[in-house]
Amino acid sequence: MLVLQQYIQEVLFRQRVCVVPHVGTFSIQHFPARYDAVSQTLLPPRDQVIFSQSWQDDGSCLEWIALKENLVPSVAQRKLEKYLEEFKTALESGKTLELPGIGRLQGDFTGNLHFYAEELPVNPADLPIAPIQRTEPPAPAALPAIQPTMAVTPVTPPEPPAPVEPLMTAAEEDTLEAVTEGGIFKWWWAVAGAVILLGGLGAWWYIGHQSVHEVPPPAPAPALPPATDTIVDTTQQVPANTVTTAVPAAPDSISYFVILEEYKDSLTAAHKVAKRKSWEQNVVLYHKNNLYKVAVPVKSLPIDTTSVLQEKQSEFKINKAYLEF
Template identity: 60%
Template sequence: MIIQQYIQEVLFRQRVCVVPQLGTFSIQHFPAQYNASAQTLMPPRDQIIFSQSWQDDGSLLEWIGLKENLVPSVAQRKMEKYLEELKASLKDGKTLELAGIGKLQGDFTGNVHFYAEELPINPESLPISPIHRQPATPVAPEPPVSTEPLPLQELEPVMTEEEEDTLEAVTDNSIFSWWRAAAALAFLLGGLAIWYFVSRQAPRAETAETPDMPAHDTAATAVTPADSATIAATPVVSDSISYLIVIEAYKDSTTAAKKMARRKSWKQFELVLIKKDSLYSIALPVTSLPADTTARLDSTRSKYGTAHLKF
């Protein structure tokens, strides 16, 4: 039956699956345990638990509608049909196997017994032996090191006669180089001043000698059809737009809040809950180019099942 696959998908998707009129499957995590008497450590593990008490949260109905692309009313009738077949198969002590979960077996009193599926490899306990540390051998303290600074001795520079002559020559040459650099800078500034004066006088002379220009020829500047086609063919880049892609819409705020909380538990933190036109909608805010609107809608529909735009 297809309902067995739906139960498995919902259980491993959100770690709990409520089957109306039957019970609740859940995955319980057991942490690592240490056995002090045997000095062993059991690794952490997950185990599937079944309880005949149930409170319908709508997750199985929603999953059936999403997988078979059905509206909620049709999905409700389909789920009821699946559940009748499931309960009929458990009558008279028959066994129903759920792949990856375990086995269900009914009895003549109407009770359902669950046998969890055993893992192919059971994790073995890890032996842990105590560590005996040897006492540390005392180490003799080292003698203190003196931190007093040594007295400084003044040193006088020692220069030979050749070094003194070289220093005097370098000093004289440096003075001569400074005057030479100043002369070159003055020459450069003078050249710039002459160029600036000539460039200011040239436009005035051209303006004085320019004859009257004829009237503007409108025919010469008319736009040809080819130019118009070129201008029309120039693509216009539009700016990005912001809009909402609605995943679900409800008239009741309580139902919308429950659905939103469930999607947050599925780590769908990008969704928001909005109210517009007396409807409470769960939507995905998107900012993209207008040309990418259809692609973003298709990608959202493939991820969430149903989606439509709302600007």
């Protein structure tokens, strides 16, 4: 009988359900907090042990005895039947069985079992709650009629909230910086070309103005020598092999880009530029024709563009690189 009492104590608090074959089922039921209107207190949540004479053997009792006494299942079954017979005999005689920490189990002459549960310990204490008396606010007094001559105080509208600068991640800042550098580089070349064009027009206007308004006066004619009988031959023979050649003007250098890579995503292109700059490569990023292009700025003579392209393809090991002016 003591074995079954120990079984009930161990299994009930571990599994919250304990089945004793041919006796009944013990279970722990949780009750939430409730308000007692009589004592005006808030009762805390609690657990209570419930007993029912209905049972359905789940094999836990047999397994527990086999493990507890180190028995094979057949021997453990005979042991279980012996313990149950002693347990039921004690209850039929009207003896009260004490289950420490659980309660008391008592039988009667009709075969019914009566369980008296113990109060399980709880940590929270009861909270006294006093009723709140709600008082109605007094009715406001009637306001006097507003005279037409009463001055109305203007209400100043609240100031609009200060604009908040949007937060940007480190990757977005790198992308913005790379695109900005490419835009500045492109606009710098446009501004430089405009300045050169305006400078050339100004120089042309200045030279033309000086040639019209500052024509030097003609030099006085030299005095003719006195007439003599000497006949001077002014005809000079020019050697036949003398050829006058014009020196060609040197062509101007042009600026253009060698396109290494192009992407539709600005973030991917910016990462590529940052990676190449970490390798100490002079590359820029700019946006054209809905593509973000990783390029190398180049300046050379027009006749050298093909050699420059081949040089950059060999330097960066990119055969698909091309020129863009």
